[in-house]
Amino acid sequence: MSKLLDLLAQQKQLEEQIKNLKADETEMKVLKFVEELDALRAKHGYNVPDFLDVVHSYHKAESPAKNTQSVSDKAPKETKPQFKVVVDGVDVVLKESTQGKMKPDLEKAVKAGGFTKYKDYLADLIKKNDVDSFEALIKKLGGVPVTA
Structure with missing residues (x-):
């Protein structure tokens, strides 16, 4: 009774x-x-967990879109400047990084240098030219800026 x-x-x-x-x-x-x-x-027929997911995804700006056709509001990616230089008598267009994608003429130069990756080729060029940065390499090789 006391309870x-x-x-x-x-x-x-x-x-x-x-x-x-x-x-x-x-x-x-x-x-x-x-x-x-x-x-x-209740009006829209959501159960509590689904309703919470809707509210959270609406207010969570960093969550990725689940719809592949949604429009991204990210700023367009800045492209790295490219420079035309002469390496071993061949005109080559260099840039700081390629993220795994190389134009055919650059790929040919990289393979001719005995490399499979642009990053290794670039590191070797920096070492051979006795410089410590990409900018110094471009300056030493007399690089000319290339537009698109």
Whole structure:
């Protein structure tokens, strides 16, 4: 019987707290907002976890789009400047990095140098020309900027 009395006492305390909180304007705004959210969830037939996923994905800007046809709002990637230089009597267009993609003439020069990767070829050129950066290499080889 004492458990029942404890629960009834707790219920009475909770009812008193609810009454006090309902008198608070800020708390009432929150309660009204939650009721409206719950009504919106029910209106559109979402279960609670799915509804939370929708709300979170809407407010989480860094989440990737799930639709492959969505438009990205990322800024266009800046292209690295390219420079035309002469290496071993051959005109070659160099840039700081290629991210695995090389134009055919550059690929031919890289393979002729005995390399499979542009990064290794570029490192070798920097070492052979006794410079410590890409900019210094371009300057030493007399590189001319190339536009698209």
